[in-house]
């Protein structure tokens with residue numbers, strides 16, 4: 001008999017496969033599993049809810065070197081409050097695209113999984129999904145091993161209380177050195193970026209997210225620039241997001 005493996009995870013994407021099946025990509029605490037779900041495209045099928053993007057599922061899959069197949073499964077969280085809100089859904093699509101594509105650069109999958117689950121839980125409840133998208137993107141740098149220098153000037157090395165961000169230099173510049181380079185964010189915007197990077201997850205509340213939101217438009221494009229410059233990554237879902245918000 002074929003060995004079966006238990007798994008729990010979040011569906012990041014799905015691809016149509018043959019007539020009525022889909023292949024789903026599920027982030028678990030160990031890796032991203034690709035699993036064949038038979039009947040997933042049939043409207044009445046019991047497996048259809050299990051193959052939807054932004055869904056936490058648990059189940060059994062066959063163990064196979066080539067293709068693993070779902071044999072049974074259950075939905076643990078549908079994230080309906082996200083799916084019923086267009087902006088929240090689009091924000092999460094940007095997040096899932098980053099997780100799927102940048103996953104190979106992340107060494108600790110369990111931290112990534114817990115982080116994603118925490119952020120999805122917060123997006124369900126918040127009035128400020130754009131702030132949470134920004135928070136996710138900035139905090140993901142840490143898991144990607146990208147550590148912008150926020151504490152000393154990247155040019156002269158002087159200790160900084162407040163600096164201004166220069167993406168190409170990979171961190172903050174002091175007031176003196178900032179006259180020598182192009183500056184990507186002003187002092188206030190740079191300070192918000194620093195808060196987003198350092199704030200502990202348990203400290204994040206609606207008040208903090210409300211404070212971040214007015215800075216969203218300035219900071220988001222610079223965060224994109226950071227991903228392009230330091231990770232060679234371009235977010236297609238974000239292009240869509242900018243058109244709909």
Ligand SMILES: [Zn+2]
Nearest residue numbers: 153156174177
């Ligand atoms: Zn300096």
